[in-house]
Amino acid sequence: MTHAIEKLPKLTRRTLLQVGSGAAGAVSILGLSARSAKAAKVSKAAVAYQDSPKGDQNCASCRLFTAPNACKQVEGDISPNGWCRIWSKAG
Numbered sequence: 001m002t003h004a005i006e007k008l009p010k011l012t013r014r015t016l017l018q019v020g021s022g023a024a025g026a027v028s029i030l031g032l033s034a035r036s037a038k039a040a041k042v043s044k045a046a047v048a049y050q051d052s053p054k055g056d057q058n059c060a061s062c063r064l065f066t067a068p069n070a071c072k073q074v075e076g077d078i079s080p081n082g083w084c085r086i087w088s089k090a091g
């Protein structure tokens, strides 16, 4: 009988640790999801993307452009000669 009572606190502590690490894992997953959502690209329409330059500004001269045809912020195929309203000078 005494033996069983001595074991009880150990089991309880272990159970709490397991529950605790499970909760921490869930928080990590949620944190990761939040970061992924922040990193998501926006649509061309949201930034008024166009396939032609605007003045001397174009995607090829934007710091967000990724050659040959992508953008770090805007989804879809991006022309080096395109432009959108979040254009930001490279360099």
Ligand code: SF4
Pocket (backbone or CB within 6 Å): 047, 049, 058, 059, 060, 062, 063, 064, 065, 066, 070, 071, 072, 073, 074, 078, 082, 083, 084, 085, 086, 087, 088
């Ligand atoms: S102007 Fe810049 S931000 Fe806009 S689509 Fe082109 S590369 Fe992306």
